[in-house]
Amino acid sequence: ERLSSLGEDLDLAMTTNASLLPRFAKALSKAGLRRVTVSLDSLDPDVFHAMNGNRFDVGRVLEGIAAAEEAGLGPIKINCVVQRGVNEEGLVDLARHFRGTGHTLRFIEFMDVGTRNQWKRDEVVPAAEILERIGTVFPLEPLDPAYPGEVARRWRYRDGGGEIGLISSVSAPFCGDCTRARLSTEGALVTCLFADGGVDLRGPLRAGADDEALRQLIASTWHAREDRYSEERQDLLRIEGAPERPRERVEMYQIGG
Ligand code: SF4
Known part of the structure; x- marks a missing residue:
């Protein structure tokens, strides 16, 4: 509601x-x-x-x-x-x-x-x-x-x-067209499904940040993103014997998919 x-x-x-x-x-x-x-x-x-x-x-x-x-x-x-x-x-x-x-x-x-x-x-x-x-x-x-x-x-x-x-x-992969941001259960802004973390929004919110400050934080985070995990994975999969798990990632239960 x-x-x-x-x-x-x-x-x-x-x-x-x-x-x-x-x-x-x-x-x-x-x-x-x-x-x-x-x-x-x-x-x-x-x-x-x-x-x-x-x-x-x-x-x-x-x-x-x-x-x-x-x-x-x-x-x-x-x-x-x-x-x-x-x-x-x-x-x-x-x-x-x-x-x-x-x-x-x-x-x-x-x-x-x-x-x-x-x-x-x-x-x-x-x-x-x-x-x-x-x-x-x-x-x-x-x-x-x-x-x-x-x-x-x-x-x-x-x-x-x-x-x-x-x-x-x-x-x-379709990273070039990706427009998805996710909010984790801990209040972090996660800019890729395969990210290893996110930018904390809960802290500033609880410290009293107003809408404009949050808007700027979200916008600067989004503009700075360079996520292209699935494209990187595709490059990696072409290499025989390359590791299948290149790095740590957030779990689905934290960001809801
Ligand atoms: S791997 Fe990340 S950047 Fe690429 S489409 Fe998926 S969520 Fe978007």
Whole structure:
């Protein structure tokens, strides 16, 4: 409610595993949330558990998506991280499930976010391969970006069944168009998903900095940024035997993805 009171033009969205949406979707909508993005890597119960732990079933995620739809928290995006040898055989099933629902399924290449997901380069399924897997069954055609700097490449089903997105951070980095700033749970401004830290905003805020001082701090931080981690990773991956983890990074739970 406090965030939504900042302005009607604020696109207030939440990324979630959807497990609590059956209980809270209506209340979140009433509080001013506009839309949700749901993480769902597989419809197969065993694969889902392998990737997400044993905390709840995939059925609960689908119930959460239905609750979000009913509460008007759309357009809903479904994010699927694709990992070689783990869930790539279920991609067409996911596409089939969400075709015609109005939800946008987005396939994300497995990335080395944080330091805890045991990322390996050979577990990345390139976006081109994902596209081929889906397009062979459900023919696709490209769409223009919905706005400048959109991270997902958009494709639509030729038969009018809706659209999908492909996020190719590993095989085709898009750092040059990156406009994403993140605020960590500790109040740091983080200028790259793969940064090893950020600029403290909480300290100045608690010390009484006014809006103008904070605006200047944020602007100077943004103008000074030279982030191009995914492009650097791509350069590194071309070198046989190069280390797979070039440096420490903030964890996803600190910045929310
Ligand atoms: S690696 Fe960093 S700079 Fe490049 S697109 Fe991702 S968040 Fe933006």
